[in-house]
Amino acid sequence: MTGTPRPPDGGFTAEDIRATVTEALGAGELDEDRDLFALGLDSLGLMRLVGAWRRAGSSVTFQDLVDKPVLSAWYAILRERAGGTGTPAVAPAPTSGDDESPFALSAMQHAYWIGRQDGQPLGGVAPHFAVELDGTGLDPARLRTALDHLVARHGMLRASVDADGRQWYGDGPARFAVHDLRALSGEELSARLAELRERHTHARPDPAAGELFRAALCLLPGDRTRLQIGLDMMAGDALSLRVLLADLRHLYTHPDVPLPPLSLTYR
Structure with a gap:
């Protein structure tokens, strides 16, 4: 494409x-x-x-x-359909302190929020993306800085949801963990990676605790790395994930080159 x-x-x-x-x-x-x-x-x-x-x-x-x-x-x-109304123009909201106040979930977000709760038919699970990216030489400190800039840029990555089903943008750093597995090898390493993958792919993040986005870096023997990215679908869809990964790559590889400012937020 x-x-x-x-x-x-x-x-x-x-x-x-x-x-x-x-x-x-x-x-x-x-x-x-x-x-x-x-x-x-x-x-x-x-x-x-x-x-x-x-x-x-x-x-x-x-x-x-x-x-x-x-x-x-x-x-x-x-x-x-040429005579239809099309998509209405969206005017950017003014930037003000009110942008941090709670606002309503969309209908799809509300369905994801209710469905993840125990006791719901086919519920008790969280719709989320669990991505693993294998590479070499990723620096944990540099990656942490890039992730912090990413969540500062995109409010939904630090969003929380209250008991009344309203969301707001928090102000915390990225949720990021480092697993140093460089001393492991063979079956021990494979078992540990399988355990981390199981935890990653079957996570049920808590929206009330602002866990809609998380990342972990596995340091492996031979300077190899495995980056795990988790994005809850209450915070973004598949196209959102592509945007986030592109932004993260830029923030890591070109930390001194600012990304263009965003004119709209999810609100």
């Missing part, structure tokens, strides 16, 4: 739609009746297309396009 597609200018002609999809796929000539998912389109790519077309004034939805993932059908759907 290439970058975010450009929305068509001035309408939703077949030429506009074809050009936008071609750019998104990085493809050449497209067969109008070929399944676009078979050609490499994925759900994130489709979300970007829907977002671009809604910003251009369409009321098209993800479900409209996923039901018929071929260009010939999309032409008719987008022309039909």
Whole structure:
């Protein structure tokens, strides 16, 4: 996939739609009746297309396009929905002390919050991303600094949820642990890594304690490292995780180059 597609200018002609999809796929000539998912389109790519077309004034939805993932059908759907309201403009909220006050959970966050509690049908689990990244030479102190800057940048990484189902941005540092396993080898090392993975993948973070984002670094023999990132879905989705990892990489590798300021918060 290439970058975010450009929305068509001035309408939703077949030429506009074809050009936008071609750019998104990085493809050449497209067969109008070929399944676009078979050609490499994925759900994130489709979300970007829907977002671009809604910003251009369409009321098209993800479900409209996923039901018929071929260009010939999309032409008719987008022309039909071209007169919709699209996505309303969002004005950045002014920065003030009020930004730290509690605010309501979204409907999806509320479902995640209730469902993780014991006693719920199919409940007692937390929807979260558990990522492991193997590498070499990561410096724990430098990584801790980068993580602290990351959670300072993104309020939802330090969010807490109270007993009434309202959330607020805390001000604490990143939750970060270092496991020094360099003295272990063989079966002992494998068993310890398996134990840490089990704990990581089956975590049920406590939203009341601000545990929606956490990281751990395993120091392994031979200067190898394993970085574990946990992101609760109350704090972010799959696309959010990609943004966070990109920001973290920048903050670690280029600590003296500031990231552009954010104009919006989740609030």
